[in-house]
Amino acid sequence: MRATFAGRCQMFHENSRSRQPRRSQTSQIAQAYRTAHEILSVALALGLFAGAGYWLDLKVGWTPALTICGACLGFVFAGVSLRVLLQRLDRESKKKRTSDKGETQSE
Numbered sequence: 001m002r003a004t005f006a007g008r009c010q011m012f013h014e015n016s017r018s019r020q021p022r023r024s025q026t027s028q029i030a031q032a033y034r035t036a037h038e039i040l041s042v043a044l045a046l047g048l049f050a051g052a053g054y055w056l057d058l059k060v061g062w063t064p065a066l067t068i069c070g071a072c073l074g075f076v077f078a079g080v081s082l083r084v085l086l087q088r089l090d091r092e093s094k095k096k097r098t099s100d101k102g103e104t105q106s107e
Contacts, residue, residue: 024057049074
């Protein structure tokens with residue numbers, strides 16, 4: 001038995017409505033991966049700066065000086081990166097709160 005054109009359109013419309021929560025869930029998962037990636041990048045950068053300082057200390061012979069400088073640069077980089085991350089998360093949180101308030105007021 002062949003489905004009519006209207007029946008096919010209705011089936012397509014119902015399927016597109018059922019996909020909406022899945023897209024929302026996928027974007028939440030992608031956002032969580034993005035945040036985790038940024039935090040891990042900060043930790044790796046801190047380690048790389050300290051490691052580079054230690055390596056330079058071994059090459060030059062200035063035992064603690066360059067390791068300390070590398071660690072300090074790593075802490076500065078980590079602080080700036082985390083500040084940018086927290087500002088982005090705060091903006092997204094505020095945007096979500098204002099959109100949630102708009103939806104409750106319209107209902």
